[in-house]
Amino acid sequence: MDLAQKCTRRLAAGLLAGCALYAADPIITIRSKNLFPESITSTADGAIIIGSFGTSTVWRIPPGENIASQWTDASANKGPLLGVLADEKSGRLLVCQAGVKTFDLKTGAAKESLTIPTANPFCNDLAVRNDGAIFITDTTGAKVFMFPKGATAGVEVASDPLLAGADGLAFLSDPDKLYVNT
DSSP: OOHHHHHHHHHHHHHHHHHHHHHHSOOOEEOOTTOOEEEEEEOTTSOEEEEETTTSEEEEEOTTOOEEEEEEEOTTSSSOOOOEEEETTTTEEEEEESEEEEEETTTOOEEEEEBOSSSSOOEEEEEEOTTSOEEEEETTTTEEEEEOTTOSBOEEEEEOGGGTTOOOEEEOSOTTOEEEOO
16 A cells, blocks of 8 residues: 555545544534524533524523523613623623623523613623623724723723724733734
């Protein structure tokens, strides 16, 4: 067997093994019309939490399961439901919906609302710094706001035309560097 045949067989075996692994993954089922899952987060125990733009509801898949159940209904709140983030340090689920709505991470019960100090905010995504401060993008306002730990009103920390359309944000290993996707 020449080198080309050996490489071809190894490639085919690798592809088949990869397909077998993928086929073993469970299919997640969400029984909802017009769901349009806009954001997803998870907890350390393996629960998956999904925010629905289409229904302004939050869905949860318990650890080890593959069927989502509606967990919270935020449809009475103003604005589309966009980013969701499980903040396990504070025990809250953070949800972008005009401002920031918070829910108990264990029960889904509504907690406080955080106010973005601007007209018609479009909260799109959230990140939490290691000190507990929450950062959010205001997509249409081309701004980033911060809520110091424990605060219910945000403070503008960045405003620039380059932030127009700002969406995702994240902290990596350096808590002084916030990465913003536009």
